[in-house]
Amino acid sequence: MTKKIAIIGASGYTGAELIRLIATHPGMEIAALAANSKAGQSMASVYPHLRHLGLPDLVTVDQIDFDQIDLAFCALPHKTSQEVIRDLPKTLKIVDLSADFRLRDPAEYEKWYGNAHAAAEMQGEAVYGLTEFYRTEIAAARLVAGTGCNAATGQFTIRPLIEAGVIDLDEIILDMKCAVSGAGRSLKENLLHAELSEGYNAYAVGGTHRHLGEFDQEFSKLAGRDVKVQFTPHLMPANRGILCTAYLKGEAQAIHAALQNAYADEPFIVVLPFGETPSTHHIRGSNFVHIGVTGDRIGGRAIVVSALDNLCKGSSGQAIQNANLMLGLPETEGLMMAPLFP
Amino acid sequence: MTKKIAIIGASGYTGAELIRLIATHPGMEIAALAANSKAGQSMASVYPHLRHLGLPDLVTVDQIDFDQIDLAFCALPHKTSQEVIRDLPKTLKIVDLSADFRLRDPAEYEKWYGNAHAAAEMQGEAVYGLTEFYRTEIAAARLVAGTGCNAATGQFTIRPLIEAGVIDLDEIILDMKCAVSGAGRSLKENLLHAELSEGYNAYAVGGTHRHLGEFDQEFSKLAGRDVKVQFTPHLMPANRGILCTAYLKGEAQAIHAALQNAYADEPFIVVLPFGETPSTHHIRGSNFVHIGVTGDRIGGRAIVVSALDNLCKGSSGQAIQNANLMLGLPETEGLMMAPLFP
Amino acid sequence: MTKKIAIIGASGYTGAELIRLIATHPGMEIAALAANSKAGQSMASVYPHLRHLGLPDLVTVDQIDFDQIDLAFCALPHKTSQEVIRDLPKTLKIVDLSADFRLRDPAEYEKWYGNAHAAAEMQGEAVYGLTEFYRTEIAAARLVAGTGCNAATGQFTIRPLIEAGVIDLDEIILDMKCAVSGAGRSLKENLLHAELSEGYNAYAVGGTHRHLGEFDQEFSKLAGRDVKVQFTPHLMPANRGILCTAYLKGEAQAIHAALQNAYADEPFIVVLPFGETPSTHHIRGSNFVHIGVTGDRIGGRAIVVSALDNLCKGSSGQAIQNANLMLGLPETEGLMMAPLFP
Amino acid sequence: MTKKIAIIGASGYTGAELIRLIATHPGMEIAALAANSKAGQSMASVYPHLRHLGLPDLVTVDQIDFDQIDLAFCALPHKTSQEVIRDLPKTLKIVDLSADFRLRDPAEYEKWYGNAHAAAEMQGEAVYGLTEFYRTEIAAARLVAGTGCNAATGQFTIRPLIEAGVIDLDEIILDMKCAVSGAGRSLKENLLHAELSEGYNAYAVGGTHRHLGEFDQEFSKLAGRDVKVQFTPHLMPANRGILCTAYLKGEAQAIHAALQNAYADEPFIVVLPFGETPSTHHIRGSNFVHIGVTGDRIGGRAIVVSALDNLCKGSSGQAIQNANLMLGLPETEGLMMAPLFP
CATH class of the missing domain: 3.40.50.720 (NAD(P)-binding Rossmann-like Domain)
Incomplete structure (x- = not known):
C-alpha cells in the first residue's frame, strides 16, 4: 500500500x-x-x-x-x-x-x-x-x-578522509560552484537571468556562509577535536548543480583509497578512477554524487572534486x-x- | 520477463x-x-x-x-x-x-x-x-x-485541425524555435557554446528544411489534396525543446475544440485552457506535449503554440x-x- | 565643447x-x-x-x-x-x-x-x-x-515595403524573439535565471502587446489606410537582442530591392545579400540592424528576418x-x- | 597619422x-x-x-x-x-x-x-x-x-603581494573559473552548447596546465627563489571572463593595502573596497580588472578574488x-x- x-x-x-x-x-x-x-x-x-x-x-x-x-x-x-x-x-x-x-x-x-x-x-x-x-x-x-546542499557536498568529500585520518585537519579549503536554484524562488536582482547568465562571482566570502555551522558541528564531532574549514561559495550561471573543489594536504592515493573504501557499497556515490574529474553535467536531475581525486604537482597535496545536484x-x-x-x-x-x- | x-x-x-x-x-x-x-x-x-x-x-x-x-x-x-x-x-x-x-x-x-x-x-x-x-x-x-522532431511538433498542432476542417489549408505558417540538441553531437562552429549561447537565428529559411517532406506527405494524405505549409526553424540557445508558433486562419474556439476533442484521451498530450500558452520549460526531459490556442485581434485568425522535448x-x-x-x-x-x- | x-x-x-x-x-x-x-x-x-x-x-x-x-x-x-x-x-x-x-x-x-x-x-x-x-x-x-524596441524592429523591416508597395498590407505577420532585458530590471519569477535559462515561450499572444499601438499608428499613416499586423513576442533565454521573422506576401526579390534601396545610405542598417539571414549574435552590444530576405518555396511569399540589440x-x-x-x-x-x- | x-x-x-x-x-x-x-x-x-x-x-x-x-x-x-x-x-x-x-x-x-x-x-x-x-x-x-589569460589573472592578483612580502610563498592556491572562449574556436564535444551550458567542471587538475610555466617563471624571478603555486582551472558555461579565487596565507588588510598601493595609478586595474568581491559580469567586453580582498574567519588567511575578460x-x-x-x-x-x- x-x-x-x-x-x-x-x-x-x-x-x-x-x-x-x-x-x-x-x-x-x-x-x-x-x-x-x-x-x-x-x-x-x-x-x-x-x-x-x-x-x-x-x-x-x-x-x-x-x-x-x-x-x-x-x-x-x-x-x-x-x-x-x-x-x-x-x-x-x-x-x-x-x-x-x-x-x-x-x-x-x-x-x-x-x-x-x-x-x-x-x-x-x-x-x-x-x-x-x-x-x-x-x-x-x-x-x-x-x-544544507553545500554542507552535503562538502561532507561527502571530507568525512571519509577525517575518518581515515589521511588529511591535515587544519588545511581544508572547499571552493564551491553553486547553481542558482540553491537560492530558491527568490526575487532578487542578482538572480535575474539578465544579471546572472554569462557571468559568476564569489559570495559569502571569508567564512560567513551558514552551512559552515554544519561543517563545524559534523567535522569536529567526527574528528573529536575542533575542525574549521575554509569555504567559499560561488554563484554560477546554471540552474542545478554544486561542484566542490577541495584543496587538501595528504597523499592523493590514500585519499582516493579512503573514498573508494567508504563508498564501495553506496548506491548513489560514485568514486571515479584516480585522476578523473566529475562534472555537474553528469549528475543533473539525479540522486548521484560523483567524486574524483587527483594529486597536485606539489607532493603531499591533493585536489578532490565532487559534484551533485543541489535540488535532488x-x-x-x-x-x-x-x-x-x-x-x-x-x-x-x-x-x-x-x-x-x- | x-x-x-x-x-x-x-x-x-x-x-x-x-x-x-x-x-x-x-x-x-x-x-x-x-x-x-x-x-x-x-x-x-x-x-x-x-x-x-x-x-x-x-x-x-x-x-x-x-x-x-x-x-x-x-x-x-x-x-x-x-x-x-x-x-x-x-x-x-x-x-x-x-x-x-x-x-x-x-x-x-x-x-x-x-x-x-x-x-x-x-x-x-x-x-x-x-x-x-x-x-x-x-x-x-x-x-x-x-x-522528425519538428515534424512531430507540427503534426501534433495541425493534424486534428485538418481532420476537423477548421483551418484554411493554404495558409499554414509554422515558426519553430528549436533547441540545439536537435542537431546532434555534431562538431560545427555554430553549435559551440561560444557562438550559440545568448543569441539565435533562423535557418533553412524559405521551405528547404527536410522535415517539410514529412509535412507534405502526411498533411496531403490526411486532407486528400496537396497541402504545403510554410515552416521556418530557428536555432535557440537551449539544449532541449521545440516551440512551434502556428499562424492559422480559422476560428480560434473551433480550433481549440478540435484539439481538445482529438487529445481528450491521450496520456501525453495536454491541451491548455483557451488563451494559455505553453513553454518549453514545462516539458523538458519528459514525454509530454503542451498545446495552447489563442485568437488574434484580427478576426478569423488564431495562434496555436505547442511545446515538446525534441530528444524525448x-x-x-x-x-x-x-x-x-x-x-x-x-x-x-x-x-x-x-x-x-x- | x-x-x-x-x-x-x-x-x-x-x-x-x-x-x-x-x-x-x-x-x-x-x-x-x-x-x-x-x-x-x-x-x-x-x-x-x-x-x-x-x-x-x-x-x-x-x-x-x-x-x-x-x-x-x-x-x-x-x-x-x-x-x-x-x-x-x-x-x-x-x-x-x-x-x-x-x-x-x-x-x-x-x-x-x-x-x-x-x-x-x-x-x-x-x-x-x-x-x-x-x-x-x-x-x-x-x-x-x-x-518601443519591438516597434523599431518591426518598422525597420516593414516600412520600406509599405512605401514601395511590394507587400499585401493585410497579411503581415511578425514573429519576434525578444531577449529578457526588454523587460527591464523587474523582479518577476519568469525573469529569474532558474526559470528562463534553457527555455522559451510566447507571451502577449493574439494582438495584445502595447507596441501594436505604434505599428498601427505608423503603418496606417504610411499606407494612407488602416493597416493591422499580427505580432507575437517570445521571451528568449538571452539578455540582448530581438529577432523578427516576418511572413509576408509579395515577391521576395522586389522586397529585397526595396530594402536595399531604402537603406543604401544608412550607416547602421545593413541589408544582407539575398538569401542570407541575420543572427542576434552579430549585432549584440552595437547600434547595427541586420536584415535578410528569402523567398518561400510557395510563390509570392517571402520571409524577412531582422536583428537588432533591444537595449542599444x-x-x-x-x-x-x-x-x-x-x-x-x-x-x-x-x-x-x-x-x-x- | x-x-x-x-x-x-x-x-x-x-x-x-x-x-x-x-x-x-x-x-x-x-x-x-x-x-x-x-x-x-x-x-x-x-x-x-x-x-x-x-x-x-x-x-x-x-x-x-x-x-x-x-x-x-x-x-x-x-x-x-x-x-x-x-x-x-x-x-x-x-x-x-x-x-x-x-x-x-x-x-x-x-x-x-x-x-x-x-x-x-x-x-x-x-x-x-x-x-x-x-x-x-x-x-x-x-x-x-x-x-596567457589565466597567467595574467593570477599575476594581477599575486605579483604585488610577492613584492610586498605579505603572503606565504609556499601556500598559494589559485582556483580559476574560465569562460569557454579561452579554448578558442575549437571543434570539441565538450565545447558544444549542448554539453557545456548549465554545467561546469575542473580540468587540467593537479598542476598540469601550461600557464603554470608562466607562473613559475614570473613568480620565481620576482621572489628571487622558487615559487610554485597550485592552479586549477574550471570550464564555465559562459563565453567571456575569468574569475580567480586565490586562497592565501597572510593578513588580509596588508594584502589589500599592497594591492591598492600597487595599482593606485593604473587606469585599468580597480581594487575594490575591502570586503567587496568582483564579478565577471562587471568587466565583460572591457579592458578592466576588478580585484577584491576579504579576510577569512581563520586568522592569517585571506581570499583575493579577481575578474577580467579573457579575450580582452x-x-x-x-x-x-x-x-x-x-x-x-x-x-x-x-x-x-x-x-x-x-
Missing part, C-alpha cells in the same frame, strides 16, 4: 522537486500540498510542468488532516519551518528540508541564523539527515533534518531517501532515474 | 536518451550497444552521466547476436541507417530514429535527402511512427520509422512509446517521468 | 546603457544622474560595471539644475515619465525612452496603456524617434519619443542617435562600436 | 577581438588580415558581426607586404606562431598572442609544450607582455609576447595596450569602452 505524503511549502523549488520525484515513486502518493501564501491555487498554475499529475490544490497547513498522512515533508524557509513543525502532531513523521533542525546546539543555531530557536527542545530530537552516515538513526527517527541529492532527493528509510521502503526506491544530459 | 533491447548508434544524443529512459523502464533491459566508430569503449567514457548503469561496452553492429534481441533501436544518421537496417535480420523488430523510412515515396526521399534510397523496398513496409495517429499500425509493425517526445521517448506497442507492453511504461524544472 | 547630459531614471537597464555609450562619446559628458528611489547611492553600487567612470552620485530629479544641462534623457517607466517630463523646464531638450510620447492620439494612448495621459498636450509636440524615418523632425525637435539600437543607442541630431553633433558619434562576439 | 596594422591569424577569437577593438581605435587602421586556411574569404563570411567595417579580405601571410605595416599582431595557435614569426622581417614590430614567446628558457618551453622551439634564438628577445609590470621594456621592444584584458586588449606603447600612442587609446552589462 502506498504511503500518504503531505508536502508543506509546496510552492518552492524543493517542494516542486519532491513532487517530481514522488510522481514516479511506486511507494508514495501525494495526499496534501500546503503553501499558505498560495492556498487555493492549483499546482498547475504555480508549476505548469506538474500539470499532468492531477495534484490536489494548494491548501493551508491548518487544512491538512494529518491523521491521514504517513509522512510530511516540510519545505519551508528556515525560521518559518520551526514554527510550523513545533505545532504539528508529535507523532507525525517529518522530514524537514530547512536549516532549522540541522544544528543540535541552540547557541550555534542562534550564532549562524541570528534568532533564538522557537522549538529548541526539538533540536536534540532531530536526526541529521546525511543518509549515508546516519542511516540507522534516520530509519528510527521521527524528525529528520535535511542537510543535495535536498529533495536526500529527503526522499530518508523518507524511504523512515517508512520502511527500499532506500533507493523512486530515486534511480538517470541524469538528464544534454 | 523484461525485453532484451539493442541500441545501434548508441553514441549519439538520441542513443543516450534511449538509455536514460530504459534505465528506469521496468519492461526493458539493454542487452547490446553498438557504435562502430567507438566500438570497444565503455559507455562511461562516452557518456559519463550513464556510468552508474553497468552498461555493456560499445560493440560493432556485427558483434551483436540478434537472436537474443527482442527489439533494436537504430539511432544512426540518415543514409547510414538504411544501409545498416537493410542487412539486419528480416524478423527483427526495429524502431528507426533516423529520417530513412519516414517518406514512403522513393522519389520524395531522393528529392529531400539527395541520394537514391539504399533500401527502397523497405520504405513501403515501414510504419510512420507518430504514435497517437498510427497506433494500430505501429502495434502490428516490424519496422517503425520515428518522425520528439525522438527517443516516441521511440520507446512505439516499442512498447510493438512489444505488447503498456504504451506509457517507462515514460511517465515529470519534466525537470528548474 | 562637450554637451552636458542628465539622465533621469539612471538605475534601470536603459539608463545604464546610456551611460555605457556616453562613456566613450567624445561630444557628451554626464552632468547629473537621477533615480528617485536610489538617490544618494553611488552608481558603482547600483551598477558595478560602471565603477571606473567617476560618475556623479544618484540624486532626485528635483536636485538637478537643468540650466546647466544641454539635454536630458528620461529613462523612467511609462506613466511616471509623463508626470516627470510635464514638470521639467519647457525649453529643455528631452529624449524620452518610455512609451509615453510615442502615440500621438490620447485615445490610442489610453486604449493601450489603460490610463488617461497626464500630459496629453505634449503628445502632439513629441516627435516619433525612429531616426532613419524622422531625421529632419528629430533634428528640430525639443521632445523626442524613443520607440532598440532603445538607448537610438536615443543617443537622436540626441546627436538634436545637439548638432554627427549622427553616428559615439555609436560605431562593433558588436561583442563571442 | 594612423598606424597600419596587420593581423595574422585573423579567423580565431583573439583575431576577431583585435578587429573589434581596432574598429574604434583612432590611432590604428587595419591594412591586412591573414588566415591561411581561409584565405580568399571575406571577414563578413567568417565573422558576420564585423561586416559593417569594410575590412580587407583574408589573405595568406605571404601575400602581405610588411613594408607597409607598422605593427603586426600574431594571433595564431602556439607552435604555428613561432614558425611564422621566425620568417617575418626582423625589423617588424610584432605582438604575439600565442604561448610561443612567453617562456624565456627553451627547456621550460619544451617541458610545458612538448616540442623543441623552432625559433629558440628569439625567445630571449621577446618581452613578456604583462603591461603593468613590463611597461618600459614593452615600449622599447620589437617583439612582445602576450601572456587577458589577450587582445592587452595586446592593443602593448601595441600602443610600442607605437608611441597613448597607452589607453581605444581601450576605454565600458563593460557590456547586462
Whole structure:
C-alpha cells in the first residue's frame, strides 16, 4: 500500500522537486500540498510542468488532516519551518528540508541564523539527515533534518578522509560552484537571468556562509577535536548543480583509497578512477554524487572534486531517501532515474 | 520477463536518451550497444552521466547476436541507417530514429535527402511512427520509422485541425524555435557554446528544411489534396525543446475544440485552457506535449503554440512509446517521468 | 565643447546603457544622474560595471539644475515619465525612452496603456524617434519619443515595403524573439535565471502587446489606410537582442530591392545579400540592424528576418542617435562600436 | 597619422577581438588580415558581426607586404606562431598572442609544450607582455609576447603581494573559473552548447596546465627563489571572463593595502573596497580588472578574488595596450569602452 505524503511549502523549488520525484515513486502518493501564501491555487498554475499529475490544490497547513498522512515533508524557509513543525502532531513523521533542525546546539543555531530557536527542545530530537552516515538513526527517527546542499557536498568529500585520518585537519579549503536554484524562488536582482547568465562571482566570502555551522558541528564531532574549514561559495550561471573543489594536504592515493573504501557499497556515490574529474553535467536531475581525486604537482597535496545536484541529492532527493528509510521502503526506491544530459 | 533491447548508434544524443529512459523502464533491459566508430569503449567514457548503469561496452553492429534481441533501436544518421537496417535480420523488430523510412515515396526521399534510397523496398513496409495517429499500425509493425522532431511538433498542432476542417489549408505558417540538441553531437562552429549561447537565428529559411517532406506527405494524405505549409526553424540557445508558433486562419474556439476533442484521451498530450500558452520549460526531459490556442485581434485568425522535448517526445521517448506497442507492453511504461524544472 | 547630459531614471537597464555609450562619446559628458528611489547611492553600487567612470552620485530629479544641462534623457517607466517630463523646464531638450510620447492620439494612448495621459498636450509636440524615418523632425525637435524596441524592429523591416508597395498590407505577420532585458530590471519569477535559462515561450499572444499601438499608428499613416499586423513576442533565454521573422506576401526579390534601396545610405542598417539571414549574435552590444530576405518555396511569399540589440539600437543607442541630431553633433558619434562576439 | 596594422591569424577569437577593438581605435587602421586556411574569404563570411567595417579580405601571410605595416599582431595557435614569426622581417614590430614567446628558457618551453622551439634564438628577445609590470621594456621592444589569460589573472592578483612580502610563498592556491572562449574556436564535444551550458567542471587538475610555466617563471624571478603555486582551472558555461579565487596565507588588510598601493595609478586595474568581491559580469567586453580582498574567519588567511575578460584584458586588449606603447600612442587609446552589462 502506498504511503500518504503531505508536502508543506509546496510552492518552492524543493517542494516542486519532491513532487517530481514522488510522481514516479511506486511507494508514495501525494495526499496534501500546503503553501499558505498560495492556498487555493492549483499546482498547475504555480508549476505548469506538474500539470499532468492531477495534484490536489494548494491548501493551508491548518487544512491538512494529518491523521491521514504517513509522512510530511516540510519545505519551508528556515525560521518559518520551526514554527510550523513545533505545532504539528508529535507523532507525525517529518522530514524537514530547512536549516532549522540541522544544528543540535541552540547557541550555534542562534550564532549562524541570528534568532533564538522557537522549538529548541526539538533540536536534540532531530536526526541529521546525511543518509549515508546516519542511516540507522534516520530509519528510527521521527524528525529528520535535511542537510544544507553545500554542507552535503562538502561532507561527502571530507568525512571519509577525517575518518581515515589521511588529511591535515587544519588545511581544508572547499571552493564551491553553486547553481542558482540553491537560492530558491527568490526575487532578487542578482538572480535575474539578465544579471546572472554569462557571468559568476564569489559570495559569502571569508567564512560567513551558514552551512559552515554544519561543517563545524559534523567535522569536529567526527574528528573529536575542533575542525574549521575554509569555504567559499560561488554563484554560477546554471540552474542545478554544486561542484566542490577541495584543496587538501595528504597523499592523493590514500585519499582516493579512503573514498573508494567508504563508498564501495553506496548506491548513489560514485568514486571515479584516480585522476578523473566529475562534472555537474553528469549528475543533473539525479540522486548521484560523483567524486574524483587527483594529486597536485606539489607532493603531499591533493585536489578532490565532487559534484551533485543541489535540488535532488543535495535536498529533495536526500529527503526522499530518508523518507524511504523512515517508512520502511527500499532506500533507493523512486530515486534511480538517470541524469538528464544534454 | 523484461525485453532484451539493442541500441545501434548508441553514441549519439538520441542513443543516450534511449538509455536514460530504459534505465528506469521496468519492461526493458539493454542487452547490446553498438557504435562502430567507438566500438570497444565503455559507455562511461562516452557518456559519463550513464556510468552508474553497468552498461555493456560499445560493440560493432556485427558483434551483436540478434537472436537474443527482442527489439533494436537504430539511432544512426540518415543514409547510414538504411544501409545498416537493410542487412539486419528480416524478423527483427526495429524502431528507426533516423529520417530513412519516414517518406514512403522513393522519389520524395531522393528529392529531400539527395541520394537514391539504399533500401527502397523497405520504405513501403515501414510504419510512420507518430504514435497517437498510427497506433494500430505501429502495434502490428516490424519496422517503425520515428518522425522528425519538428515534424512531430507540427503534426501534433495541425493534424486534428485538418481532420476537423477548421483551418484554411493554404495558409499554414509554422515558426519553430528549436533547441540545439536537435542537431546532434555534431562538431560545427555554430553549435559551440561560444557562438550559440545568448543569441539565435533562423535557418533553412524559405521551405528547404527536410522535415517539410514529412509535412507534405502526411498533411496531403490526411486532407486528400496537396497541402504545403510554410515552416521556418530557428536555432535557440537551449539544449532541449521545440516551440512551434502556428499562424492559422480559422476560428480560434473551433480550433481549440478540435484539439481538445482529438487529445481528450491521450496520456501525453495536454491541451491548455483557451488563451494559455505553453513553454518549453514545462516539458523538458519528459514525454509530454503542451498545446495552447489563442485568437488574434484580427478576426478569423488564431495562434496555436505547442511545446515538446525534441530528444524525448520528439525522438527517443516516441521511440520507446512505439516499442512498447510493438512489444505488447503498456504504451506509457517507462515514460511517465515529470519534466525537470528548474 | 562637450554637451552636458542628465539622465533621469539612471538605475534601470536603459539608463545604464546610456551611460555605457556616453562613456566613450567624445561630444557628451554626464552632468547629473537621477533615480528617485536610489538617490544618494553611488552608481558603482547600483551598477558595478560602471565603477571606473567617476560618475556623479544618484540624486532626485528635483536636485538637478537643468540650466546647466544641454539635454536630458528620461529613462523612467511609462506613466511616471509623463508626470516627470510635464514638470521639467519647457525649453529643455528631452529624449524620452518610455512609451509615453510615442502615440500621438490620447485615445490610442489610453486604449493601450489603460490610463488617461497626464500630459496629453505634449503628445502632439513629441516627435516619433525612429531616426532613419524622422531625421529632419528629430533634428528640430525639443521632445523626442524613443520607440518601443519591438516597434523599431518591426518598422525597420516593414516600412520600406509599405512605401514601395511590394507587400499585401493585410497579411503581415511578425514573429519576434525578444531577449529578457526588454523587460527591464523587474523582479518577476519568469525573469529569474532558474526559470528562463534553457527555455522559451510566447507571451502577449493574439494582438495584445502595447507596441501594436505604434505599428498601427505608423503603418496606417504610411499606407494612407488602416493597416493591422499580427505580432507575437517570445521571451528568449538571452539578455540582448530581438529577432523578427516576418511572413509576408509579395515577391521576395522586389522586397529585397526595396530594402536595399531604402537603406543604401544608412550607416547602421545593413541589408544582407539575398538569401542570407541575420543572427542576434552579430549585432549584440552595437547600434547595427541586420536584415535578410528569402523567398518561400510557395510563390509570392517571402520571409524577412531582422536583428537588432533591444537595449542599444532598440532603445538607448537610438536615443543617443537622436540626441546627436538634436545637439548638432554627427549622427553616428559615439555609436560605431562593433558588436561583442563571442 | 594612423598606424597600419596587420593581423595574422585573423579567423580565431583573439583575431576577431583585435578587429573589434581596432574598429574604434583612432590611432590604428587595419591594412591586412591573414588566415591561411581561409584565405580568399571575406571577414563578413567568417565573422558576420564585423561586416559593417569594410575590412580587407583574408589573405595568406605571404601575400602581405610588411613594408607597409607598422605593427603586426600574431594571433595564431602556439607552435604555428613561432614558425611564422621566425620568417617575418626582423625589423617588424610584432605582438604575439600565442604561448610561443612567453617562456624565456627553451627547456621550460619544451617541458610545458612538448616540442623543441623552432625559433629558440628569439625567445630571449621577446618581452613578456604583462603591461603593468613590463611597461618600459614593452615600449622599447620589437617583439612582445602576450601572456596567457589565466597567467595574467593570477599575476594581477599575486605579483604585488610577492613584492610586498605579505603572503606565504609556499601556500598559494589559485582556483580559476574560465569562460569557454579561452579554448578558442575549437571543434570539441565538450565545447558544444549542448554539453557545456548549465554545467561546469575542473580540468587540467593537479598542476598540469601550461600557464603554470608562466607562473613559475614570473613568480620565481620576482621572489628571487622558487615559487610554485597550485592552479586549477574550471570550464564555465559562459563565453567571456575569468574569475580567480586565490586562497592565501597572510593578513588580509596588508594584502589589500599592497594591492591598492600597487595599482593606485593604473587606469585599468580597480581594487575594490575591502570586503567587496568582483564579478565577471562587471568587466565583460572591457579592458578592466576588478580585484577584491576579504579576510577569512581563520586568522592569517585571506581570499583575493579577481575578474577580467579573457579575450580582452587577458589577450587582445592587452595586446592593443602593448601595441600602443610600442607605437608611441597613448597607452589607453581605444581601450576605454565600458563593460557590456547586462
